Amino acid sequence: MTDTALPGTIPTATTRPLIAGADHPIVAFCGRLLREKPLGAIGGVIFVVFLFCGLFADVLAPYAANETNMAARLQAPSLSHWLGTDHLGRDLLSRVLIGAQLSMMVGFLAAGLATVVSIVLGLLSGYLGGKVDMAIQRVVDAWMIFPDLLLLIVVVSIVGSGMPQIVIVLGLLYGIGGSRIVRGGVLTVRETMYTHAAQSMGARTLYILWYHILPNVMPVVIVLFTTRVGAAILAEAGLSFLGLGVPPPAPTWGGMLSGDGRTYMYMAPWLAIAPGVCLTLVVFSVNIFGDALRDLLDPRMRGSR
């Protein structure tokens, strides 16, 4: 957690930036990502491409996602339908793109909620300690007994399927589990001398949490967020595959795999291949990107592969 250079070393001053503005921390960080973790950089690029597709799916999609065309059913990939069509003649490329939008929304919203929950619980539990910590941690213990998917299925079967409940349940699930990791980081930062200094100056608890603890557990939080995006996308696909996810006709990747994909697997294999490949690529890329971030943000890993 300490970003310290050894005495006598001149940090980064020896490698002068070639481009103007290259000494900006974010630019410098991207440079390090490319140099030290090329695979992670590839993962990052793939993920950004999917993010871009999701954001602009409405513009990019050549057809409306639910526009049927009975004359062009189960067509193989062609120039007019790059990824082919399904049994109702819907354009698969458009559906995969809109599906990316749904997946990204679920992924980011659930991971975002999870991160907020993790931060709040982790900060309170780790910084306040004592009885507060005890109480929060026992609740977390109890919560973590339940398998994720089981809890999801129970909730969805009670309140019905739909994106808001999936996001909330996934967010709470990952958030409560992840609070352990944030708490661990907080415990380290809480004992640092700069935290002690702020306390001795008379800083209030909220001030210390916001200006000293949170910035120094951010590396942990960033990694937590990226891995949870992938996990949430996969969980949503799993639910949709089981018919408990975002209800049809919304084009979700999981739904495409279980519906047409399975039924017409031998006649039209592209129906399963397209969403399957997308799902694999997104989750794979976000995970290796998250791994690379974790390694790069850990000062102990500086300079090593």
Added chain:
Amino acid sequence: MSESAVAQAATAAADPAAGDPLLQVDDLKVHFPVTEGLLKRQVGTIKAVDGVSFKLARGETFSLVGESGCGKSTTALAVLRMQTVTAGRILFEGVDVTHHSAARMRPIRRRMQMVYQDPFGSLNPRMKVSAIIGEPLVIHGLAGDREAHRARIRELMALVGLLPDMADRYPHEFSGGQRQRIGIARSLALDPSLLVCDEPVSALDVSIQAQVVNLMMDLQRRLGLTYLFIAHDLSVVRHISNRVAVMYLGRIVEIADRDVLFNAPKHPYTEALLAAVPVANPEIEANRAQQIIKGEVPSVRNPPSGCHFHPRCVHAMPRCRVESPALRPRDDGRLIACHLYD
């Protein structure tokens, strides 16, 4: 001179802060419970600080010295109310702050600040130097408008010998000595009267130590600061202090003016401690009488009976084993806790 006048003169010398002390610590005790097992059954007590009393006059440097684990840092933390006090009293600027709540301590914390030992750990690596130095002002809502705040930060940086263009850099870009200057600038931001310095130079190179110590002495003269200086390096202590207190296992064994203490240590532990300082001249070093302390520092958890120092003391008497000596004034102005001088 009558006997009472001598005694009075003696107390005055031992206690120059008698009139209006900035800080007065009376019989301070900080005990930690030792617990065992799942049910946290208390099986013992660590008496980290066990009945420490001293006073600080305004503008002086008062040093606490002793081996690691003797309770000097715990005393400093208790003075700042960063450590729960078991018993005793802490008076700061005439106000008993021993039992102040966190909210009531807030305005008082402006007047007492701390300088830390570790110049690498005591600065938040994610804050710029200007933010670090200005932080106490922000915390106490005294930052004022942007321009005034920046001007104050520049002023503080100049005060400790930092260049204004360093304001937008991060702590890891600085050397240990510069970082310690940043820490000192931060502690001065609120115009405190008391600086508690916990080993402020022991993490620095020897050549840098002198610079920082001289800076601190210079600041003391210019700003009228009072230092409670915690250290184990006796040469630094001799350079900076007005008065020195020697601690051993949670108790003060001797308090005296610097020159009195260093020229003629009286308590056997002080003698041994000073004798342990190597002399730079190898001829003198080879021939001088070495008084080596026997044995190890006993465990704080289970200190010896009577005078804590008796198992290692060359002058130990039967009485030392049973009776703990009180810290009493001597006619040359010092305070000693030793049966030899009763």
